[in-house]
Each structure stands twice: as structure tokens, then as C-alpha cells.
Amino acid sequence: MECPIKIFILGSSVSRDPFEFSEVGGFEIVDYVARTSIASLGAQPFVDEEILANIKSTWQRKMVFCDMNKSTYSKLRGKEFDILLIDLIDERFGLAINESSIYTVSTEFKKA
Secondary structure: OOOOOOEEEEEHHHHHEEEEEOOOOOOEEEEEEOOOOOOHHHOOOOOHHHHHHOOHHHHHHHHHHHHHHHHHHHHHHHOOEEEEEEHHHHHHHHEEEEEEEEEOOOOOHHHH
């Protein structure tokens, strides 16, 4: 039996779902980061606890936290994968600047 192709997804559910629901198999999603703009990845971390406290969904809060604490690069370094799938859909969101940090203003961020 062949090993599955390991995929790290920086994108959205649109880029994740084909692998989650594939009947063909042969794929393993090793990590999935959403709600993060490429423009915010290299900024300084700054976690706004007040915003996070107002996000009801655990998964959405986790994604906004990942954007705020800038942990995407450490996730990339800490995982073994064959394919890095980058879906630029989150570039549609605006950006917010707070001191030396940049946030992705996703729908969940706005609601909070």
C-alpha cells in the first residue's frame, strides 16, 4: 500500500473539501490554516484577547488566533508534507494594523 500524499493547506474550505470528501483516497491533510492573508504572515504577533473572546466558534477562534499570533510559519516548519496548497481566497479580506502587527479582517474578525 502506498503512503498517502501529505498536504498542508493554507486556504479555505474550498481548497480543503476535495481532499476531505475524496473517495479516491491517497491524501492526508497534515494541517489546514484558514482566515490568514499572505500580507499578514510576516508581521509581528499581537493577540487581541477581546476579539478572540467574542468569537463563538472554537474552530473560527483558532484560525483567527493563528493569524494574530503568526504561527503559520512554525506550523509549516513542524510538519512533513509533500504539497503546500496555497489558496489565495483570503486575500479578499481587508487588513487591520495594530501597532507593529497586521491582522486579516475575516468575517469572524469583523463580527467580533
